Amino acid sequence: MAGVNGVSGVNAVGGVRALLFDVFGSVVDWRGSIARDLTDWGQTKGINIDWESFARAWRSHYQPKMQEVRSGQRDFTLLDQLHREALDVLLPAFGINDLTEADKAHINLVWHRLDAWPDSIAGLGQLKAKYTVAPLSNGNVALLNNMAKHAGLPWDLNLSTQWFKAYKPQPQTYLGAVSALGLQPHEVMMCAAHNDDLLAARACGLKTAFWPRPHEYGVDQVKDFSADHDWDVIATDIRDLARQML
Amino acid sequence: MAGVNGVSGVNAVGGVRALLFDVFGSVVDWRGSIARDLTDWGQTKGINIDWESFARAWRSHYQPKMQEVRSGQRDFTLLDQLHREALDVLLPAFGINDLTEADKAHINLVWHRLDAWPDSIAGLGQLKAKYTVAPLSNGNVALLNNMAKHAGLPWDLNLSTQWFKAYKPQPQTYLGAVSALGLQPHEVMMCAAHNDDLLAARACGLKTAFWPRPHEYGVDQVKDFSADHDWDVIATDIRDLARQML
Numbered sequence: 001m002a003g004v005n006g007v008s009g010v011n012a013v014g015g016v017r018a019l020l021f022d023v024f025g026s027v028v029d030w031r032g033s034i035a036r037d038l039t040d041w042g043q044t045k046g047i048n049i050d051w052e053s054f055a056r057a058w059r060s061h062y063q064p065k066m067q068e069v070r071s072g073q074r075d076f077t078l079l080d081q082l083h084r085e086a087l088d089v090l091l092p093a094f095g096i097n098d099l100t101e102a103d104k105a106h107i108n109l110v111w112h113r114l115d116a117w118p119d120s121i122a123g124l125g126q127l128k129a130k131y132t133v134a135p136l137s138n139g140n141v142a143l144l145n146n147m148a149k150h151a152g153l154p155w156d157l158n159l160s161t162q163w164f165k166a167y168k169p170q171p172q173t174y175l176g177a178v179s180a181l182g183l184q185p186h187e188v189m190m191c192a193a194h195n196d197d198l199l200a201a202r203a204c205g206l207k208t209a210f211w212p213r214p215h216e217y218g219v220d221q222v223k224d225f226s227a228d229h230d231w232d233v234i235a236t237d238i239r240d241l242a243r244q245m246l
Numbered sequence: 247m248a249g250v251n252g253v254s255g256v257n258a259v260g261g262v263r264a265l266l267f268d269v270f271g272s273v274v275d276w277r278g279s280i281a282r283d284l285t286d287w288g289q290t291k292g293i294n295i296d297w298e299s300f301a302r303a304w305r306s307h308y309q310p311k312m313q314e315v316r317s318g319q320r321d322f323t324l325l326d327q328l329h330r331e332a333l334d335v336l337l338p339a340f341g342i343n344d345l346t347e348a349d350k351a352h353i354n355l356v357w358h359r360l361d362a363w364p365d366s367i368a369g370l371g372q373l374k375a376k377y378t379v380a381p382l383s384n385g386n387v388a389l390l391n392n393m394a395k396h397a398g399l400p401w402d403l404n405l406s407t408q409w410f411k412a413y414k415p416q417p418q419t420y421l422g423a424v425s426a427l428g429l430q431p432h433e434v435m436m437c438a439a440h441n442d443d444l445l446a447a448r449a450c451g452l453k454t455a456f457w458p459r460p461h462e463y464g465v466d467q468v469k470d471f472s473a474d475h476d477w478d479v480i481a482t483d484i485r486d487l488a489r490q491m492l
Contacts, residue, residue, distance in 0.1 A: 080428070132391060142428030145378060145403050157391050158403035162426070180408070182326070182388030 012232050013189060013207050013245070018181050019127055020136035020159060020174075020206075022192035023144065024062075025216040027124075027135070027238070028114040028151060031055050032215075037110050045103070049094050056220050057093075061086035066138060066167040076165040078140040084108045111139070112146035116153060117213065123238030125154050130246060134159045136177050136190065138167050169200030178206065191241065195228040202229075209233040209241055258478050259435060259453050259491070264427050265373055266382035266405060266420075266452075268438035269390065270308075271462040273370075273381070273484070274360040274397060277301050278461075283356050291349070295340050302466050303339075307332035312384060312413040322411040324386040330354045357385070358392035362399060363459065369484030371400050376492060380405045382423050382436065384413050415446030424452065437487065441474040448475075455479040455487055 024030050034055035042048055065082040068074050087108055091099065099107075127133050134157050135144050141160040148155055161167055164176035178188050185205030192198055193213040202208050208231040212224060227234045235241040270276050280301035288294055311328040314320050333354050337345065345353075373379050380403050381390050387406040394401055407413055410422035424434050431451030438444055439459040448454050454477040458470060473480045481487040 132395065140428070141403070141426040145427065148402065149378065155403070156394065157387070157401070163409055180387040181391065182386070 013209075015187055016131065016189045016207055016245075017183055017187045018132035018134065019189050019191050019209070019245075020134055020177055020201075021124075022168075022190070022194060022197050023135045023137035023139060023147070024114075025213055026191070026193040026211075027120045027153065028116050028147065029213075029216070030059065030111070030114050031218055033114040034058070034110050036115075037113055038107065041106070047096060049096065052218065054090065054094055056218060057090055058083070058086055059217070060220075061089070070167050070170055076162075078162060079111075079138055080108065080140055080143060083111055109146075112143050113150050114147055116151045117237070119237040119239040121152055121154070123240075123242040126239075126242040126246060128154055128156065132156045132181065134177070136168070136173065137161065168197060171200065171204050174201050174204040174206055178204075189232065191238075194224055198231055199229065202231075207232045209235060209245075211235040211237050211241060259455075261433055262377065262435045262453055262491075263429055263433045264378035264380065265435050265437050265455075265491075266380055266423055266447075267370075268414075268436070268440060268443050269381045269383035269385060269393070270360075271459055272437070272439040272457075273366045273399065274362050274393065275459075275462070276305065276357070276360050277464055279360040280304070280356050282361075283359055284353065287352070293342060295342070298464065300336065300340055302464060303336055304329070304332055305463070306466075307335070316413050316416055322408075324408060325357075325384055326354065326386055326389060329357055355392075358389050359396050360393055362397045363483070365483040365485040367398055367400065369486075369488040372485075372488040372492060374400055374402065378402045378427065380423070382414070382419065383407065414443060417446065417450050420447050420450040420452055424450075435478065437484075440470055444477055445475065453478045455481060455491075457481040457483050457487060 021027050031052065035052035038051040038054065042051060065086060069076055087104065091097070124133050134155055136159045137144055138161050139147070140162045141158055144158050144160050147153065159177045159180065161173040164173050166172045174190065178185050181188065186207060189207035189209055190198055190201030191209040193211055193216065195210065198208040198210055210227045210231040212226055214221065214225050233241060233244055235244055267273050277298065281298035284297040284300065288297060311332060315322055333350065370379050380401055382405045383390055384407050385393070386408045387404055390404050390406050393399065405423045405426065407419040410418050412418045420436065424431050427434065432453060435453035435455055436444055436447030437455040439457055439462065441456065444454040444456055456473045456477040458472055460467065460471050479487060479490055481490055
């Protein structure tokens with residue numbers, strides 16, 4: 001919990017007024033949610049593949065697809081569309097052919113139906129009493145809104161990076177959110193279970209909070225088991241973040 | 247309550263999934279809130295003007311200032327800045343001179359501290375269980391967020407027209423909100439106490455709901471005492487809107 005200059009985390013963040021949350025993996029369990037949702041759906045369709053493996057394979061397309069946008073190779077494209085392009089590659093690779101368009105659309109929208117980790121809703125609800133709480137996520141506006149309604153996430157506002165036509169960790173996403181809130185960077189804290197997200201936010205002048213999600217990727221997890229830097233707050237989960245920030 | 251084609255209001259809006267609310271005057275009482283807030287503040291400063299009259303005079307600059315943007319005469323400018331420009335004209339007109347910059351900033355932010363009409367929070371809370379509820383307001387993102395925290399407005403997301411760099415009734419505000427939500431125009435209902443806002447929304451294909459706020463402008467009120475058109479729903483207030491929509 002030691003912040004920069006040896007100041008304890010909570011003292012170092014006394015001027016913070018808004019908390020921005022990474023969502024996929026940090027607030028919601030995409031791997032477990034997709035496996036549960038599509039296993040149930042698959043049983044109604046007689047499609048009994050390993051959907052947990054499918055979820056991990058799908059997520060492996062996430063950064064490469066966004067990189068096509070970040071690099072300027074293509075215009076800004078909503079994550080729903082990037083998910084769909086990856087899905088259309090994955091389905092035949094898993095031996096699934098001849099789905100209807102409605103079936104494919106239903107599968108693609110599973111990213112709108114993710115469930116929170118067990119501590120997320122309680123922690124966010126507590127933090128909301130003192131701070132503005134918002135997702136700063138590469139999920140598009142509709143995805144994040146549908147997810148919030150589905151999972152019960154009590155956001156104050158929806159700061160999808162879609163508003164900035166960019167994808168994290170591009171700096172215009174962090175700085176765009178700060179500006180929209182009418183705040184200065186040091187009044188905003190990026191909160192995530194991913195060290196690289198926090199590193200980019202800190203480079204923009206934001207405060208930082210980390211907690212680990214060691215089961216996010218299952219057998220594919222290779223990093224983010226712990227804090228790699230002296231983030232302003234280091235917590236065990238979002239409920240613990242609330243305990244430290246209130 | 248008769249909708250188009252003689253279909254009753256509730257049946258005509260069966261496919262609606264999101265409700266967008268006009269805010270100033272429709273959800274919050276700007277005139278009464280500003281009068282209360284600045285009368286209290288003025289007493290601590292020995293400035294005892296008629297702040298209710300001041301509020302009405304300030305609001306009279308609202309449409310002309312936004313028209314400078316809508317006409318293309320100037321680039322998109324946040325409502326906070328437009329409010330400030332009008333304030334700097336009004337203060338000397340009301341005999342108030344020599345305020346500090348901090349005082350002027352505090353007065354200008356009174357638009358972030360408006361209170362809801364008595365029925366708004368209960369009605370929005372009920373509607374939120376079934377629909378996405380969001381402001382579609384010319385207030386900037388920070389203004390609407392601070393107001394929501396101050397007044398306790400339970401929005402799902404913040405659809406300030408700032409995101410679209412335009413001001414209602416420009417069509418890109420209504421259509422931008424519909425697109426961001428991933429919906430079709432007929433799945434979205436514009437909800438307001440102002441007939442002209444609903445007329446512009448209907449022209450974009452949105453559903454419409456009206457209730458009157460006959461005391462919004464006080465002695466300056468000249469219109470919007472009742473529905474001028476066959477809006478899809480006509481209610482007495484937001485609690486009644488919830489009763490009809492649930």
